[in-house]
Amino acid sequence: MRPVIVPTADVNSETCTIVRWLSADGALVRPDDLVVEVETSKAVLDVPAGGEGLLLRAAREGEEVPMGGTVAYLFPDRVSLEEFRERLEHERQQALEMAAKGATRGPRASRKARELATRHGVDLAALAKTGLITTQDVEAAIRRTAPVDPAPALSPLPAGQGVERILVLGGGLGATQVLDILGGNPARRAVAILDDNRELWGRDVGGVPVVGGRERIAGLYRDGEIDAGIVSISTSIRVRKMFRELCRDLGVPMTNAIDRTAKIGADVRLGMGNVICAFCHLGVGAVVGDNNFLSAYNSFDHHCVLGSDISTGPSCVASGCVEIGSRVRMGTGIFIEPYLKIGDDVQIASGAVILQSVPAGHTLKLRIGHTVLVPPKSS
Amino acid sequence: MIFSRALGNTLRALLERDPRVILLGEDIADPYGGAFKVTRGLSTDFPDRVRTTPVSEAAITGIAAGLALEGFRPIVEVMFCDFTTLCFDQVLNHIAKYGAMYDHQVECPVILRTPAGGGRGYGPTHSQSLEKHFLGIPHLRVVAASLYLDPLTVFSQLLSQSEPVLYVEHKLLYPLSMVDAGGDDSPELLFGLDSGECGLPTVTISAVPRRECTVTVFAYGYGAVQAANAAWDLAIEEEIFAEILVPAQIAPVDWGPLERSVAVTRSLVTVEEGTAGWGWGSEVAAQVSRRFFGSLRRPVESVASARDVIPAARHLEQQRIPGAEAIAQAIREAAR
Numbered sequence: 001m002r003p004v005i006v007p008t009a010d011v012n013s014e015t016c017t018i019v020r021w022l023s024a025d026g027a028l029v030r031p032d033d034l035v036v037e038v039e040t041s042k043a044v045l046d047v048p049a050g051g052e053g054l055l056l057r058a059a060r061e062g063e064e065v066p067m068g069g070t071v072a073y074l075f076p077d078r079v080s081l082e083e084f085r086e087r088l089e090h091e092r093q094q095a096l097e098m099a100a101k102g103a104t105r106g107p108r109a110s111r112k113a114r115e116l117a118t119r120h121g122v123d124l125a126a127l128a129k130t131g132l133i134t135t136q137d138v139e140a141a142i143r144r145t146a147p148v149d150p151a152p153a154l155s156p157l158p159a160g161q162g163v164e165r166i167l168v169l170g171g172g173l174g175a176t177q178v179l180d181i182l183g184g185n186p187a188r189r190a191v192a193i194l195d196d197n198r199e200l201w202g203r204d205v206g207g208v209p210v211v212g213g214r215e216r217i218a219g220l221y222r223d224g225e226i227d228a229g230i231v232s233i234s235t236s237i238r239v240r241k242m243f244r245e246l247c248r249d250l251g252v253p254m255t256n257a258i259d260r261t262a263k264i265g266a267d268v269r270l271g272m273g274n275v276i277c278a279f280c281h282l283g284v285g286a287v288v289g290d291n292n293f294l295s296a297y298n299s300f301d302h303h304c305v306l307g308s309d310i311s312t313g314p315s316c317v318a319s320g321c322v323e324i325g326s327r328v329r330m331g332t333g334i335f336i337e338p339y340l341k342i343g344d345d346v347q348i349a350s351g352a353v354i355l356q357s358v359p360a361g362h363t364l365k366l367r368i369g370h371t372v373l374v375p376p377k378s379s
Numbered sequence: 380m381i382f383s384r385a386l387g388n389t390l391r392a393l394l395e396r397d398p399r400v401i402l403l404g405e406d407i408a409d410p411y412g413g414a415f416k417v418t419r420g421l422s423t424d425f426p427d428r429v430r431t432t433p434v435s436e437a438a439i440t441g442i443a444a445g446l447a448l449e450g451f452r453p454i455v456e457v458m459f460c461d462f463t464t465l466c467f468d469q470v471l472n473h474i475a476k477y478g479a480m481y482d483h484q485v486e487c488p489v490i491l492r493t494p495a496g497g498g499r500g501y502g503p504t505h506s507q508s509l510e511k512h513f514l515g516i517p518h519l520r521v522v523a524a525s526l527y528l529d530p531l532t533v534f535s536q537l538l539s540q541s542e543p544v545l546y547v548e549h550k551l552l553y554p555l556s557m558v559d560a561g562g563d564d565s566p567e568l569l570f571g572l573d574s575g576e577c578g579l580p581t582v583t584i585s586a587v588p589r590r591e592c593t594v595t596v597f598a599y600g601y602g603a604v605q606a607a608n609a610a611w612d613l614a615i616e617e618e619i620f621a622e623i624l625v626p627a628q629i630a631p632v633d634w635g636p637l638e639r640s641v642a643v644t645r646s647l648v649t650v651e652e653g654t655a656g657w658g659w660g661s662e663v664a665a666q667v668s669r670r671f672f673g674s675l676r677r678p679v680e681s682v683a684s685a686r687d688v689i690p691a692a693r694h695l696e697q698q699r700i701p702g703a704e705a706i707a708q709a710i711r712e713a714a715r
Contacts, residue, residue, distance in 0.1 A: 012415065012499060013554045041383050041554035042416045108567055110618050131569045132586040132614050363673075 004072035013040035109133035154211040156192035167226040171195035174232035228255035234293040244291040383553035389530040404456030436465035460495030486541035496549040502691035511658035514630040521630040523599035524548040527582040549600035573636035579627035581636035586614035592622040594714040598650035609707040655683035
């Protein structure tokens with residue numbers, strides 16, 4: 001058996017199309033006989049047999065074949081031709097079956113989304129979506145199908161008479177900080193944690209159980225199992241605000257968590273839902289809104305005014321009489337000159353030294369002050 | 380249908396419906412039908428209006444200028460983009476200037492068509508993408524062939540107005556099938572048309588809706604095909620989502636569609652096959668950086684060919700012109 005190959009005469013094409021067969025299937029052909037006509041993007045070519053034998057066609061008219069590919073086979077006798085034809089037909093059937101399986105693979109999804117869907121038993125075909133299905137889509141589906149209260153057995157810790165029972169919203173690293181702050185105070189106790197990440201349900205943070213997601217807030221308060229909530233999440237202003245508004249809408253009060261090492265000056269007015277970490281300082285006459293997360297070593301000096309839903313990194317220091325709007329996000333190690341105004345929704349990069357007021361909605365990036373690592377000199 | 384055939388059919392349709400249309404070029408008549416066979420069959424059916432010319436690009440372009448001034452609609456085929464340098468004076472100092480110079484008492488609507496680009500081992504003087512030297516010429520439109528937009532739509536618009544045009548055809552597009560952007564041929568990617576303001580639309584291509592994309596890729600010619608393939612692979616394998624914008628007209632740039640995408644993704648990569656620097660990507664980067672000062676997540680990245688000649692040896696050629704992996708890597712970085 002020898003193959004009949006399409007010559008690669010046209011360097012501008014990778015494939016060609018079979019136009020028409022010039023020799024019958026099974027016919028005896030000689031080397032110079034033209035057996036098939038193929039068309040490239042540039043020309044129609046006649047392909048010679050290139051040898052002598054009985055011809056077996058390997059492609060149909062209209063089919064695309066690669067340049068340099070095999071379009072037919074030549075056999076010395078009919079028996080070997082028929083054997084080969086059967087084998088070819090069998091392979092073609094198998095290929096068709098494989099292709100059919102491939103075509104019914106279902107909706108288009110990214111590899112990660114497919115794996116996640118398999119793990120959680122999500123039916124990708126049931127997700128209506130324009131475009132590729134992503135892990136976000138699958139995660140949303142998992143949340144939608146999750147039962148509202150899968151484990152009623154999960155209940156808050158008990159607390160003695162007169163002890164404030166606090167619900168911590170968010171079960172990440174922020175929760176460990178809030179629990180640490182509340183830990184030293186016998187009059188207050190964190191009795192439960194809520195987190196929307198189902199994988200945390202049933203686990204505990206520092207001995208306080210994660211009893212479900214946000215849908216349990218109303219029930220726990222209604223059933224008298226908690227007295228107030230506090231948001232432990234510091235990394236997302238959006239989520240902090242969402243939880244504060246949710247508590248407000250559900251009529252659940254919020255409480256403050258203030259580390260015992262913090263110094264709160266005279267005449268400070270403080271809202272609710274604030275987390276104030278170790279060694280913070282609020283100067284005399286400062287006014288602080290609701291639901292702020294102030295990391296360790298923050299100092300807002302005398303007569304500073306802070307809005308709500310603010311989140312800061314450690315060592316943010318404002319001189320006196322600074323006004324800071326709501327939903328401001330501050331990095332680590334920031335210094336603010338006195339009397340400046342920082343607008344709502346401002347983001348400030350770590351290390352900034354702020355010498356002028358920042359209008360609302362702006363992002364303050366740092367262009368100078370980067371560090372350079374100098375390796376030790378080799379002796 | 381493959382692109383070269385769609386383009387040939389377009390030229391046939393133009394000859395049929397507009398008696399002002401004349402095709403000129405080297406070896407475009409039958410039986411040769413042009414170096415890439417785009418005009419195959421046309422001289423047989425329109426022998427007076429499809430004319431093979433002597434080998435002088437300057438002369439062909441000059442004749443086209445004269446025909447256009449007399450009210451014809453000449454469409455010139457320049458056999459390789461590399462030879463457009465020989466037309467440059469006619470284009471810059473004559474064709475593009477007449478309308479404005481004579482206060483539009485005359486117009487000179489010449490269309491130059493030319494195959495560009497490498498990937499075929501044609502060597503240093505038959506593989507270049509020289510369109511960057513024509514970008515920014517006042518009153519000249521530079522339009523790029525695409526698999527995503529029917530050439531008949533494009534040429535109908537070009538003939539409906541009177542500015543001269545350089546139409547660049549990446550030669551790797553000729554044997555590729557046109558993509559029916561609205562059809563079932565490619566159920567994977569989402570296609571959209573942003574009609575913009577230049578008369579020719581920009582095609583948008585992505586795996587997921589724009590709001591989920593974190594980088595815009597501005598690409599034309601074969602680079603658009605590579606970028607679209609990269610967008611699909613990156614979406615499936617790495618959940619990196621890019622929106623590819625394929626403008627029909629690359630100069631002057633129709634900024635509207637690009638701004639609408641970058642306003643969402645806040646990151647941009649440009650892809651061209653011309654040599655790096657002083658080019659399309661540089662201008663787009665400068666303009667986008669100015670328009671989006673302060674709101675881009677990172678500097679605009681431009682993918683282009685090495686500033687070097689293009690060798691004939693395939694493996695060396697691949698090192699000079701942007702490959703699929705270089706484009707994918709640029710998208711990866713810019714999507715972060």
